[in-house]
Amino acid sequence: xxxxxxxxxxxxxxxxxxxxxxxxxxxxxxxxxxxxxxxxxxxxxxxxxxxxxxxxxxxxxxxxxxxxxxxxxxxxxxxxxxxxxxxxxxxxxxxxxxxxxxxxxxxxxxxxxxxxxxxxxxxxxxxxxxxxxxxxxxxxxxxxxxxxxxxxxxxxxxxxxxxxxxxxxxxxxxxxxxxxxxxxxxxxxxxxxxxxxxxxxxxxxxxxxxxxxxxxxxxxxxxxxxxxxxxxxxxxxxxxxxxxxxxxxxxxxxxxxxxxxxxxxxxxxxxxxxxxxxxxxxxxxxxxxxxxxxxxxxxxxxxxxxxxxxxxxxxxxxxxxxxxxxxxxxxxxxxxxxxxxxxxxxxxxxxxxxxxxxxxx
Amino acid sequence: xxxxxxxxxxxxxxxxxxxxxxxxxxxxxxxxxxxxxxxxxxxxxxxxxxxxxxxxxxxxxxxxxxxxxxxxxxxxxxxxxxxxxxxxxxxxxxxxxxxxxxxxxxxxxxxxxxxxxxxxxxxxxxxxxxxxxxxxxxxxxxxxxxxxxxxxxxxxxxxxxxxxxxxxxxxxxxxxxxxxxxxxxxxxxxxxxxxxxxxxxxxxxxxxxxxxxxxxxxxxxxxxxxxxxxxxxxxxxxxxxxxxxxxxxxxxxxxxxxxxxxxxxxxxxxxxxxxxxxxxxxxxxxxxxxxxxxxxxxxxxxxxxxxxxxxxxxxxxxxxxxxxxxxxxxxxxxxxxxxxxxxxxxxxxxxxxxxxxxxxxxxxxxxxxxxxxxxxxxxxxxxxxxxxxxxxxxxxxxxxxxxxxxxxxxxxxxxxxxxxxxxxxxxxxxxxxxxxxxxxxxxxxxxxxxxxxxxxxxxxxxxxxxxxxxxxxxxxxxxxxxxxxxxxxxxxxxxxxxxxxxxxxx
Numbered sequence: 051x052x053x054x055x056x057x058x059x060x061x062x063x064x065x066x067x068x069x070x071x072x073x074x075x076x077x078x079x080x081x082x083x084x085x086x087x088x089x090x091x092x093x094x095x096x097x098x099x100x101x102x103x104x105x106x107x108x109x110x111x112x113x114x115x116x117x118x119x120x121x122x123x124x125x126x127x128x129x130x131x132x133x134x135x136x137x138x139x140x141x142x143x144x145x146x147x148x149x150x151x152x153x154x155x156x157x158x159x160x161x162x163x164x165x166x167x168x169x170x171x172x173x174x175x176x177x178x179x180x181x182x183x184x185x186x187x188x189x190x191x192x193x194x195x196x197x198x199x200x201x202x203x204x205x206x207x208x209x210x211x212x213x214x215x216x217x218x219x220x221x222x223x224x225x226x227x228x229x230x231x232x233x234x235x236x237x238x239x240x241x242x243x244x245x246x247x248x249x250x251x252x253x254x255x256x257x258x259x260x261x262x263x264x265x266x267x268x269x270x271x272x273x274x275x276x277x278x279x280x281x282x283x284x285x286x287x288x289x290x291x292x293x294x295x296x297x298x299x300x301x302x303x304x305x306x307x308x309x310x311x312x313x314x315x316x317x318x319x320x321x322x323x324x325x326x327x328x329x330x331x332x333x334x335x336x337x338x339x340x341x342x343x344x345x346x347x348x349x350x351x352x353x354x355x356x357x358x359x360x361x362x363x364x365x366x367x368x369x370x371x372x373x374x375x376x377x378x379x380x381x382x383x384x385x386x387x388x389x390x391x392x393x394x395x396x397x398x399x400x401x402x403x404x405x406x407x408x409x410x411x
Numbered sequence: 412x413x414x415x416x417x418x419x420x421x422x423x424x425x426x427x428x429x430x431x432x433x434x435x436x437x438x439x440x441x442x443x444x445x446x447x448x449x450x451x452x453x454x455x456x457x458x459x460x461x462x463x464x465x466x467x468x469x470x471x472x473x474x475x476x477x478x479x480x481x482x483x484x485x486x487x488x489x490x491x492x493x494x495x496x497x498x499x500x501x502x503x504x505x506x507x508x509x510x511x512x513x514x515x516x517x518x519x520x521x522x523x524x525x526x527x528x529x530x531x532x533x534x535x536x537x538x539x540x541x542x543x544x545x546x547x548x549x550x551x552x553x554x555x556x557x558x559x560x561x562x563x564x565x566x567x568x569x570x571x572x573x574x575x576x577x578x579x580x581x582x583x584x585x586x587x588x589x590x591x592x593x594x595x596x597x598x599x600x601x602x603x604x605x606x607x608x609x610x611x612x613x614x615x616x617x618x619x620x621x622x623x624x625x626x627x628x629x630x631x632x633x634x635x636x637x638x639x640x641x642x643x644x645x646x647x648x649x650x651x652x653x654x655x656x657x658x659x660x661x662x663x664x665x666x667x668x669x670x671x672x673x674x675x676x677x678x679x680x681x682x683x684x685x686x687x688x689x690x691x692x693x694x695x696x697x698x699x700x701x702x703x704x705x706x707x708x709x710x711x712x713x714x715x716x717x718x719x720x721x722x723x724x725x726x727x728x729x730x731x732x733x734x735x736x737x738x739x740x741x742x743x744x745x746x747x748x749x750x751x752x753x754x755x756x757x758x759x760x761x762x763x764x765x766x767x768x769x770x771x772x773x774x775x776x777x778x779x780x781x782x783x784x785x786x787x788x789x790x791x792x793x794x795x796x797x798x799x800x801x802x803x804x805x806x807x808x809x810x811x812x813x814x815x816x817x818x819x820x821x822x823x824x825x826x827x828x829x830x831x832x833x834x835x836x837x838x839x840x841x842x843x844x845x846x847x848x849x850x851x852x853x854x855x856x857x858x859x860x861x862x863x864x865x866x867x868x869x870x871x872x873x874x875x876x877x878x879x880x881x882x883x884x885x886x887x888x889x890x891x892x893x894x895x896x897x898x899x900x901x902x903x904x905x906x907x908x909x910x911x912x913x914x915x916x917x
Contacts, residue, residue: 055426060756274778274779275777275778275779278764278779281757282754285754285755286750286751286754286756289750289751289752289753289765290754291713291733292711292743292745292751292752293733293765293766
């Protein structure tokens with residue numbers, strides 16, 4: 051019989067080792083799945099993890115994609131991780147991402163064709179505010195009426211998607227677009243565009259913002275009272291109240307911050323890689339960021355690495371679909387395995403495993 | 412008398428600790444047998460093995476001559492062993508009969524069960540109305556529900572785990588009359604307690620456990636309480652020394668403090684008034700669940716009340732939260748160590764930060780000073796003899812006594828003007844308890860107004876200058892502790908809570 055025994059304190063060695071073990075286990079289990087689908091498992095794993103970065107044929111296209119995909123994931127996941135640490139569950143980053151993009155793009159489209167240096171900064175502010183305001187709905191409902199923020203934030207995603215569809219068909223539709231849905235392309239509007247900063251790297255302002263968020267979150271959590279209060283609330287809400295933490299203020303801060311960061315991610319995406327508001331603008335970054343946040347163990351540096359890894363599986367997954375004909379569902383299952391194994395082996399950092407029979411008297 | 416239960420060489424080890432080490436003793440029919448020992452001596456593990464909740468690693472038991480090894484509690488009950496736990500397992504929203512039916516394998520129809528409950532409860536002098544909602548019952552009455560639940564099984568051996576910790580002295584007398592009647596009818600009673608006077612009054616024999624081993628057995632009636640304590644602790648205990656200073660000015664004044672309960676079955680505080688002077692210890696007794704947690708919350712600032720309900724040197728502070736109160740040196744240490752006074756998974760350094768950030772200057776403009784926090788944690792560890800490898804260890808890795816010393820020390824070293832502690836020595840070994848009490852006395856000596864909320868009357872009598880009791884959210888007027896009799900204390904705690912005292916049929 052296998053028994054679990056709680057360690058007196060979490061093991062530091064396992065805390066570091068479990069993500070690596072989880073990736074290794076995912077490769078083994080994923081390889082078996084690919085083999086069962088009749089594909090060469092070694093080649094599939096290589097196509098997902100190696101080719102996007104180092105294959106001469108694909109790397110020039112897919113390497114910049116790494117930062118393009120990881121940027122919004124990291125930015126959103128950092129915001130989410132603050133709340134998750136405090137036990138405040140914002141599941142609606144996808145909706146805040148959409149609303150941030152709509153607010154930011156709305157500013158640009160309203161002022162078109164103004165060419166001014168302050169337009170892009172103004173869009174950034176509007177994007178953050180859009181996401182923040184959307185997150186304030188579950189926050190205020192929670193602090194006022196004790197509603198469950200998980201449900202409210204999640205359902206607001208679908209509301210945001212409807213607003214997005216309405217906007218791309220109506221108010222924000224490109225008047226010179228021949229009646230097709232979708233807004234003007236901001237990439238072709240220099241004052242409003244979020245261009246690639248260094249050619250061939252995929253680096254844009256959203257990636258820069260992601261790095262800044264990682265550093266700020268690290269300092270906040272390790273060096274600042276507010277970060278201490280966030281961690282304390284998550285671990286022990288009653289002790290936090292005893293320590294003088296105002297739980298409602300913390301809910302407003304955590305949901306507000308994660309909403310603002312998701313809104314920023316949306317704005318940088320619509321002004322950069324996506325270029326325009328369209329019905330299918332949102333790609334699920336807001337949901338994937340939840341996985342990224344946990345994969346990175348809610349630690350800022352971990353989230354940075356997890357965001358890059360997740361982006362890699364996306365790009366590599368697409369490549370594997372395209373090159374080897376692996377079905378999209380199998381790629382999703384593969385990504386799911388990654389989270390599954392991570393949460394599964396997480397037990398090791400808090401528990402000892404003992405093998406042996408329990409004696410019966 | 413014939414032996415009912417024999418225990419031979421019972422051993423149970425948990426990782427890192429041997430809870431029971433070759434424990435042997437026996438209980439005769441009709442005997443009231445005490446199991447005496449400090450917290451952590453292994454009393455609970457032993458009775459859990461007898462009741463089938465835990466399986467021993469080695470050793471054997473016989474019940475009335477037959478081998479006895481209950482794999483689960485229902486087997487123990489079938490063999491005639493019943494147990495009343497210290498913590499009740501009752502549903503507030505159900506009535507008495509429903510609660511009892513829930514614990515039975517084949518409950519009879521409700522009407523028959525209610526009649527049985529009335530019958531048994533009257534035979535044993537424990538009147539109980541089967542139709543009453545458990546949520547409306549006092550702690551003493553809830554215990555009656557648990558006892559009657561056991562008596563309906565007609566047990567040969569009744570195990571009682573710390574039954575008097577929730578009772579007033581008057582309620583204890585009623586309980587003891589019932590237990591004596593049961594014993595006279597031949598039911599053996601295994602009585603677990605660390606309250607020595609009770610054991611001397613009630614029990615025929617005592618088995619003393621220390622660190623998992625049987626160290627002695629005796630007839631408690633032939634020993635003094637001090638002798639029993641020494642057998643239990645294994646060392647001479649020195650009573651805390653108190654200096655005879657005269658109290659100074661009134662520091663804290665509470666007047667007309669009321670606080671509605673935040674949960675349906677919680678306790679509301681009603682019109683509480685008292686004062687505490689500098690250098691004085693006010694002891695607040697009472698049965699658990701009569702508003703102790705709520706009173707601590709109102710004094711620590713976790714629950715905010717009308718501004719002028721709590722005054723510090725004439726300034727209204729009732730509406731201030733925990734942090735502003737710390738700034739003016741009103742400090743508190745709650746009962747629950749893990750999860751309230753301290754965060755279990757955080758290090759001692761982080762836990763030092765938890766309450767000491769303001770007064771010890773451990774943060775500057777919101778940025779934490781880790782070296783200073785670590786130094787303060789080390790200071791507490793050093794000054795209060797907290798046994799731990801260092802401040803980097805998680806709070807949950809400490810034993811109860813060591814963590815409690817840390818929690819109390821953390822507040823004492825912040826130079827409080829007012830310190831409120833709830834159950835300062837609950838679940839703490841005797842030597843740690845003595846050092847915590849001494850620290851509280853020393854703190855009062857240095858001019859702090861100290862409020863000690865506790866359910867341990869001996870502790871309160873030992874250290875307080877004045878005594879008051881909480882009863883259903885109301886506080887009795889404080890009286891000087893010196894010269895108070897147990898009878899008077901019991902009445903302040905609510906007497907028998909108007910529980911009907913029936914005549915125990917002879």
